[in-house]
Amino acid sequence: MSRNTMLRDFLRSRRARVTPEEAGLPLGPGARRVPGLRREEVADLAGISMDYYVRFEQGRCPNVSDALLDSVARILRLTPVERIYLYEIARTSATHAPRCADDQQISAGLRLLLENLSTPAFVLGRLLDLLV
Numbered sequence: 001m002s003r004n005t006m007l008r009d010f011l012r013s014r015r016a017r018v019t020p021e022e023a024g025l026p027l028g029p030g031a032r033r034v035p036g037l038r039r040e041e042v043a044d045l046a047g048i049s050m051d052y053y054v055r056f057e058q059g060r061c062p063n064v065s066d067a068l069l070d071s072v073a074r075i076l077r078l079t080p081v082e083r084i085y086l087y088e089i090a091r092t093s094a095t096h097a098p099r100c101a102d103d104q105q106i107s108a109g110l111r112l113l114l115e116n117l118s119t120p121a122f123v124l125g126r127l128l129d130l131l132v
Contacts, residue, residue, distance in 0.1 A: 004059030007089045011057045014076040015042060023075060037075075046071040056090070064090050106132055 016036035020027055023037055023045060032038075037045075043053035046068065055061050056068070069090055073083045104125045114121055114132060123132045 002059075003089055003092050007059045008057055010086065010089065011072070011076070014078065014082070015039070018076055022077070042072065042075055045075045059090075104129075104131060 015038075016034070018037050020032075020037060020041065023041065025037075025041060025045075039053055039057065040050045043050045046053065048056075048068065052061070056064060056072075069083075069087055073086055078086060106123055110123065111132065114123070122130055125131045
């Protein structure tokens with residue numbers, strides 16, 4: 001299971017435990033489709049956009065701030081152990097995305113082509129790192 005999946009599943013399960021009433025939200029009319037808090041409710045309570053919260057929950061936000069993690073932990077009523085776990089998976093999910101440029105290699109043919117060019121040239125990797 002990937003770290004992004006772990007973060008998504010963890011936050012989804014913790015949202016399901018907190019009712020809107022416990023979070024200080026008014027109970028709307030009709031039945032709710034999801035148990036507990038909706039994503040937009042957590043985003044609103046945390047003072048961030050719905051789009052940013054979705055990207056955060058999916059593990060697509062590098063450099064998540066301590067303030068955001070503390071806010072989400074407070075809203076979701078996380079225990080101290082759960083808070084530590086949130087910090088761990090939120091920080092590492094964004095850093096495990098693509099492999100680093102050290103793992104990338106250029107083919108022998110491309111290297112030969114570059115060596116025989118009369119003009120300067122360079123090759124960029126997947127992360128726009130300078131490979132050659």
